[in-house]
Amino acid sequence: MFDIYTIIFLALAVFIFLRLRNVLGQRTGNERPPFDRAARNAVQGAQDNHVPPPMPGAVIDQAPLAPTADVTPPTDRWKGLAETGTPLAQGLDAIAAHDSSFDPRHFLSGARSAYEMIVLAFANGDRRALKDLLSSEVYESFEAAIRDREKNEQKTETRFVSIDKAELVGAEARDRAAQLTVRFVSQMVSVTRDKAGTIVDGNPDKVTDITDVWTFARDTTSRDPNWKLVGTGSAH
Numbered sequence: 533m534f535d536i537y538t539i540i541f542l543a544l545a546v547f548i549f550l551r552l553r554n555v556l557g558q559r560t561g562n563e564r565p566p567f568d569r570a571a572r573n574a575v576q577g578a579q580d581n582h583v584p585p586p587m588p589g590a591v592i593d594q595a596p597l598a599p600t601a602d603v604t605p606p607t608d609r610w611k612g613l614a615e616t617g618t619p620l621a622q623g624l625d626a627i628a629a630h631d632s633s634f635d636p637r638h639f640l641s642g643a644r645s646a647y648e649m650i651v652l653a654f655a656n657g658d659r660r661a662l663k664d665l666l667s668s669e670v671y672e673s674f675e676a677a678i679r680d681r682e683k684n685e686q687k688t689e690t691r692f693v694s695i696d697k698a699e700l701v702g703a704e705a706r707d708r709a710a711q712l713t714v715r716f717v718s719q720m721v722s723v724t725r726d727k728a729g730t731i732v733d734g735n736p737d738k739v740t741d742i743t744d745v746w747t748f749a750r751d752t753t754s755r756d757p758n759w760k761l762v763g764t765g766s767a768h
Contacts, residue, residue, distance in 0.1 A: 748760065
């Protein structure tokens, strides 16, 4: 038999169960999901940025969106020689397209040496050296000047003090021919004397600033890698 205390406890248990049932309710399958602060913030942020909220069951990527395309600046292949997009750079591109071994920096190094050799060969009347370095047209012009000097029994003495600059100012690919124009800035001492030793031009004690603009060319289909001087000029 149940004693009085057992009956009291059972009554209290039934009473408490009924009260809780009325407060908490019953699960029907239509309840709203638990409150998710992170999900709400994500949806609110998407709305603030005019982005459609995620569909139910979608995964929100916490990483920032990356650009759709990787924009990489083009390589400046002629850096230090020519600005990208300039006629000079386009000319260098055209020459390189015809001659895969083309190296303008190597060319400039050789051009500096050729410039000094040609100037000194002309001063000394060295036709043999000039013939290997000049085109036939330029050679004829130089040889005529040497012949005229010899006719007047004059001699020229030239000494380089320095070559301060050798920079590309023009480049062109025309059919099989590639042409490069270089501006040379140099300092030299030059004097021309007659048969008696009298100075007829120049000053042996004065250093003169000289700016020459020379054009070199070569056949890109030839096995001969040497460039020849095809045009001369001066700048002030």
